[in-house]
Structures are given as C-alpha cells and as structure tokens.
Amino acid sequence: MKWAxxxxxxxxxxxLEVRKLYRVLADRKGEALGMIRVIDESGEDxxxxxxxxxxxxxxxxxxxxLKRA
Structure with missing residues (x-):
C-alpha cells in the first residue's frame, strides 16, 4: 500500500487538506500523465x-x- x-x-x-496523509491507489494511465490517484475527503478515489x-x-x-483506521 502506498501513502502520500x-x-x-x-x-x-x-x-484535499495540506499536510494530510492520503492512501494512494495504483493507476498506471494516470501516473503516465503525471497524476496520482488518492482517496480524498469525499471517501472516493x-x-x-x-x-x-x-x-x-x-x-x-x-x-x-492505518489500514484499520
């Protein structure tokens, strides 16, 4: 699991909140475009x-x- x-x-x-830790989900297409997929404050990615x-x-x-939280 990755975090950012x-x-x-x-x-x-x-x-998004500055200085907050977010769970990162793999997204090869997004990464190729310089993007990162995270689960944000809405609870969605x-x-x-x-x-x-x-x-x-x-x-x-x-x-x-963190996985249990």
Whole structure:
C-alpha cells in the first residue's frame, strides 16, 4: 500500500487538506500523465496532479494501524 502527503491543494480545498496523509491507489494511465490517484475527503478515489503530493514510506507497524483506521 502506498501513502502520500498533500503539499498543495490549489483549486481543491474542499477535497484535499495540506499536510494530510492520503492512501494512494495504483493507476498506471494516470501516473503516465503525471497524476496520482488518492482517496480524498469525499471517501472516493480521484486523480490529482502528482505535484500536489509527496509519496512517503510508512513503517510496517504504522501501516497496519492505518489500514484499520
């Protein structure tokens, strides 16, 4: 499972919070276009510009807790 931190929410203030951790879903077509698919504040997954996020590595114990949350 991949995770990313939102570093900008230009034009997406209702959908994304800066400095918040988001779950990333695989989307090869989106990635080829420089986009990233995340589960946003609506609880749905959408494509956003990749520059709005920084992907991060999450330690296994924390990842287990995040999956349960």
């Amino acid at each position: 931190v939102c570093v900008a929410n230009d034009d997406h203030q209702a959908s 959408y494509l956003y510009p990749g520059a709005m996020f920084e992907t991060i590595a999450v330690a296994p114990p924390l990842e287990r807790k």
